[in-house]
Amino acid sequence: MGRVLVMLTAATAVVACSVATVMVRRRVKRRRKWRKVVGLLKDLEESFETPLGRLRQMVDAIAVEMQAGLVSEGGSKLKMLLTFVDDLPNGSERGTYYALHLGGSYFRIIRVHLGGQRSSLEVQDIERHSIPTSLLNSTSEVLFDFLASSLQRFIEKEGHESISSQDVKRELAFTFSFPVKQTSLSSGVLIKWTKGFAISEMAGEDIAECLQGAVDRRGLDIHVAALVNDTVGALSYGHYHDPDTIAAVVFGTGSNACYLERTDAIIKCQNPRTTSGSMVVNMEWGNFWSSRLPRTSYDIELDAESLNSNDMGFEKMIGGMYLGDIVRRVILRMSQESDIFGPISPILSTPFVLRTNSVSAMHEDDTPELHEVATILKHLGVPNVPLKVRKLVVKICDVVTRRAARLAAAGISGILKKLGRDGSVGEGRRRSSDKQMMRRTVVAVEGGLYSNYWMFREYMDEALRDILGDDVARQVVIKAMEDGSSIGSALLLASSHSVRTISNI
Structure with missing residues (x-):
């Protein structure tokens, strides 16, 4: 009898050790998978980064392209349409x-x-x-x-x-x-x-x-x-409503901008028929391109699968039609390289299935358990993910949206630079304290991406202050309209x- 008890005790110990070993291995495996996802997130943050130096280079590039587009047809990626x-x-x-x-x-x-x-x-x-x-x-x-x-x-x-x-x-x-x-x-x-x-x-x-x-x-x-x-x-x-309004930008499904230009600066139009000495120019800035843009593998894939590949590169980074799909592509890649989202959902492979209004809802979800995130993921065929995975999704939304908003701010700043409203007195010169350079400037902004997405607005306004500096930024009014x-x-x-x-x- 005693011998049987000893054998049972030993068997129980072996089973317990085996179970513990399996649990430890699973825990280690989960940690490795999570570390891999964290690595992917870090790569995402680095590739989407928009430091101030890069944004200012973009501002300069936009101003240069604007000038080139005013000189001749086809002289710039910006069409600068009359x-x-x-x-x-x-x-x-x-x-x-x-x-x-x-x-x-x-x-x-x-x-x-x-x-x-x-x-x-x-x-x-x-x-x-x-x-x-x-x-x-x-x-x-x-x-x-x-x-x-x-x-x-x-x-x-x-x-x-x-x-x-x-x-x-x-x-x-x-x-x-x-x-x-x-x-x-x-x-x-x-x-x-x-x-x-x-x-x-x-x-x-x-x-x-x-x-x-x-x-x-x-x-x-x-x-x-x-x-x-x-x-x-x-x-x-x-x-x-405000005669100080000299430019307008739309952040909606797509994105574009226009501004009021002096007719003598529109060189490609030799005899502009105006009585005011100025004309509104439609930039078609969605087609802007520069090596300074932080283009990633996600952007390249989205562009290749779009109806207008190799076109509208700037719009595809900041337009409401595209932000949701960039987020979807990031989640899909993480699903393919780790099982933290569970089995790969076929819905996630559908282009544009995730709309930007859903990204906004997840990004701005302030419930303790991130219920809105869970609901939207469930609609994407990704149910029952733990809270830390939901937090990961919020972070992805943040990274993608922050880049878009900061690039949008660089675009607006480029217009201000072209017009001499950015606090400088000309290309290559230092900032001026001249009151003429610091006069009040209003930029009208419209579109659901700006009006309905609070975090996009916050990041864009923050980037404008960073680029322009506090003194100039105080003179620039972003006026939303419906x-x-x-x-x-x-x-x-x-x-x-x-x-x-x-x-x-």
């Missing part, structure tokens, strides 16, 4: 005007009434709709017929007090968020699609004529009287009518 907008709204405009805004993920229709004073601007009606994904790869006829039918429904809601009862055509501004080579305020040809659109037969077509044709086919009393880039509309709206590009386009149309009326007197 807009034929030389008189911005000043508050004296009168009348009722419409605007239709086609963006990257939505379209809007608005009606505004102007009473001749800034305080009398009245947005009488506004509608916002998501763009059906089927339109992205449709035909020009399908796209513009859809927009025209939406306009028709909008007008039918106006009732009996419509402009048509006065036998007057409605004047419409078409706000178009894609690169266009304009030939006048009311006409321009499409250069290329961006933001996921791919309607090939439209390249080279006059955009305003396409919409006008669709409107005419429906028998609508609408005149497409202005073709306006969304950034230009935002600048118009900003300037209407629906500014749409309303501003209608204001531009009203302003152009006011100018024509005065010139005919």
